[in-house]
Amino acid sequence: MHSSRDTTGYSVRSFFQLALVIAAKDVRAELRSRTALQSALVFAALVLVVFNFARDPTALSATELAPSVLWVTFALAAMVALNRAFMVERENAAMDGLLLAPIPREALFLGKLLANLAFVGTVEAVTIPLFVLFFNVNLGRALPGLLSVTALATLGFVAVGTIFSAMAVRTRFAELMLPVLLLPFMVPPLIAAVQVTSRLLANRPLSEMWGWLRLLALYDIVFVTLCMMIFSAVVDE
Amino acid sequence: MIASSAETQALRVARRGIWISAVAFLGLAAVVVLALAFTPVEARQGLAQKIFYLHVPAAWAALLAFSLVGITSALYLWLKDPRLDRFAAASAEVGVVFSAVMLTTGPIWAKPIWGTWWTWDARLTLTLFVFFLFIGYLALRAAVHDTAERARFSAVVGILGMLLVPFVHLSVYLFRTLHPQPIVLKPSAPSLPAEMLTTLLVSTLVFTVLYVGLVTARYGLALADEAREEARDAA
Numbered sequence: 001m002h003s004s005r006d007t008t009g010y011s012v013r014s015f016f017q018l019a020l021v022i023a024a025k026d027v028r029a030e031l032r033s034r035t036a037l038q039s040a041l042v043f044a045a046l047v048l049v050v051f052n053f054a055r056d057p058t059a060l061s062a063t064e065l066a067p068s069v070l071w072v073t074f075a076l077a078a079m080v081a082l083n084r085a086f087m088v089e090r091e092n093a094a095m096d097g098l099l100l101a102p103i104p105r106e107a108l109f110l111g112k113l114l115a116n117l118a119f120v121g122t123v124e125a126v127t128i129p130l131f132v133l134f135f136n137v138n139l140g141r142a143l144p145g146l147l148s149v150t151a152l153a154t155l156g157f158v159a160v161g162t163i164f165s166a167m168a169v170r171t172r173f174a175e176l177m178l179p180v181l182l183l184p185f186m187v188p189p190l191i192a193a194v195q196v197t198s199r200l201l202a203n204r205p206l207s208e209m210w211g212w213l214r215l216l217a218l219y220d221i222v223f224v225t226l227c228m229m230i231f232s233a234v235v236d237e
Numbered sequence: 238m239i240a241s242s243a244e245t246q247a248l249r250v251a252r253r254g255i256w257i258s259a260v261a262f263l264g265l266a267a268v269v270v271l272a273l274a275f276t277p278v279e280a281r282q283g284l285a286q287k288i289f290y291l292h293v294p295a296a297w298a299a300l301l302a303f304s305l306v307g308i309t310s311a312l313y314l315w316l317k318d319p320r321l322d323r324f325a326a327a328s329a330e331v332g333v334v335f336s337a338v339m340l341t342t343g344p345i346w347a348k349p350i351w352g353t354w355w356t357w358d359a360r361l362t363l364t365l366f367v368f369f370l371f372i373g374y375l376a377l378r379a380a381v382h383d384t385a386e387r388a389r390f391s392a393v394v395g396i397l398g399m400l401l402v403p404f405v406h407l408s409v410y411l412f413r414t415l416h417p418q419p420i421v422l423k424p425s426a427p428s429l430p431a432e433m434l435t436t437l438l439v440s441t442l443v444f445t446v447l448y449v450g451l452v453t454a455r456y457g458l459a460l461a462d463e464a465r466e467e468a469r470d471a472a
Contacts, residue, residue: 160397167390171380181373181394184366188404195411211411219404226400233314233389 018103022111027118029088036084037122044077044127048134062135067197070131071153075186077123078154082161083178085116086169095235105232113162113224120158124150142200149200149209152216153193159224160185166234185223192216243464251457257450264443268436276436288346290436294444295338296364301448302332303367306374307399310392322388325395327455329374331448336368359410366405370398384463 030037051069052062089095098108128146132139139146161182168178192212199209272290279286306325313321343361344354355361374394381387429437 163393163397167377167393170386170390171377173380177377177380180376184369184373184405185397185401187366188401188408191408215404215408215411222400222404223397226397230314230393230396233393237385 015104015107016110018107019110019114022098022103022108023114023118026085026088026112026115030115030119036081037119040077040080040119040123041126043080044073044123045130047073047076048127048130052134063137063201066131066135066137066201067194069135070127070197071190071194073127073131074120074124074150074154075157075183075190077127078120078158078161078186079179079182081119081123082116082158082165082182083168083175085112085119085162085165087174090169099235105235106228108235109162109228109231112166113159113227116158116162116165117154120154121151124154137201139201140203142203145200145209146197149193149196149213149216152213152220153189156189156216156219156223157182157186159220159227163227163231163234166231189216189219192219241464241468244461244468247457247460247464249457250460251454254450254452254454254457257453258447259450261443261447261450264439264446268440268443271436271439276432277430279433282350285346285349288342290440292339292342292346293437294440295335295342297441298444298448299332299335299339299364299367301445302328302335302452303371303402304399306332306371306395310395310399313388313392314396319384319388322392323456323459324452325391326375326378327452327459329371329378329395330455331451333368333371333375334451335444335448336364336371339364340368357409359406362409363402363406367402370394370401374398 048069051065051073055062055065086095089098128150131137161178164178164181164185168174168181171177192215196209196212196216268290272287276287276290278284305328309321309325309328312318313325343364347356348354374391377394378387378391381390
């Protein structure tokens with residue numbers, strides 16, 4: 001695919017090191033400006049607030065709606081985060097610099113994915129306590145399970161979102177193109193995550209969530225692998 | 238403006254597609270006659286069941302279009318042949334039409350039989366997603382200017398979309414499903430009376446021919462567009 005360079009000589013270790021270098025670059029840039037992260041956090045909090053007022057409290061209790069609210073908030077916050085993932089590389093033609101660097105495309109993708117996961121993960125980590133507070137949810141023993149299912153579901157749709165984000169910035173109406181392409185891909189992980197979350201909050205046994213968790217794991221394996229393989233088709237002329 | 242020879246040739250392909258489609262439309266008229274006059278009325282569903290002869294073949298054509306978009310997308314990334322990209326684009330456009338037929342005939346049947354226009358059953362959701370993916374695919378194509386970039390980007394969406402569909406089906410299937418179970422393509426023999434099966438098969442054939450005709454026409458038009466642009470750039 002990228003014939004100008006021989007990238008087969010990389011060891012597994014240096015491959016992951018390169019991915020981490022890319023991810024660290026993005027995280028550092030984000031920590032220096034912090035504007036995107038702050039906006040995304042405020043955005044997530046506002047979505048939670050809006051949801052609270054979008055329900056009729058006499059008809060539907062907060063806990064019944066809680067899993068859906070949490071996951072729609074995560075999905076919208078991820079969309080905001082992913083929209084900026086490759087936007088930052090457009091300034092000063094930074095993307096060209098990245099592509100000229102002797103880095104296998106798979107490592108570049110993995111680095112961008114890790115950076116996006118760090119961004120979305122931070123937003124989610126702040127959203128969960130707010131969610132507990134606003135919706136009066138008793139997490140109790142459900143917290144480790146909730147964190148695991150969040151990690152599993154987020155990995156899958158952020159992987160697809162990373163590749164779509166790289167494409168969307170090069171189109172007209174980039175901010176609109178990403179949701180149109182990505183939302184259908186968010187639906188299977190979201191369905192599974194909502195199902196698992198509601199069972200977790202109801203203290204159901206693990207056996208009732210097993211099918212959904214396997215679906216999430218399968219989704220992650222298929223789409224992370226495929227997106228990594230296909231990424232060079234997006235960035236290489 | 239004088240048409241270049243490449244453009245004339247492309248338009249000939251388009252014209253051939255239009256002829257094939259015209260034949261298919263005649264076949265469609267025959268299917269309507271066959272379904273209304275020569276096929277028995279289903280005992281429990283009555284006349285509402287007649288829509289089956291349009292709905293199922295349209296669904297078949299839509300899924301055929303969708304699979305071929307996915308397959309040609311994967312082949313495009315491998316072979317980089319612009320014909321594959323042109324075919325995928327034509328197939329997606331025609332697929333939108335068939336999905337729309339499927340998504341409108343379905344609720345018309347469902348209202349008297351199920352008592353509801355729409356339900357989040359596994360197969361309904363799946364076909365709705367096929368429709369959304371087609372729309373996203375075409376929206377992306379419209380938003381990228383460079384031909385080679387457009388081909389690569391849309392191929393990525395085509396491949397990922399093809400892999401998404403089983404996941405949508407699987408995740409919605411875990412909700413209970415209401416759609417009629419398969420009656421023709423199932424391990425045992427088809428449980429459909431012979432006349433109904435004949436009408437269905439004829440209709441499926443007609444829809445397949447219509448798909449081929451429309452895709453050929455669309456392919457030829459895209460080719461003509463490219464030839465004209467090339468001629469303009471050369472001038």
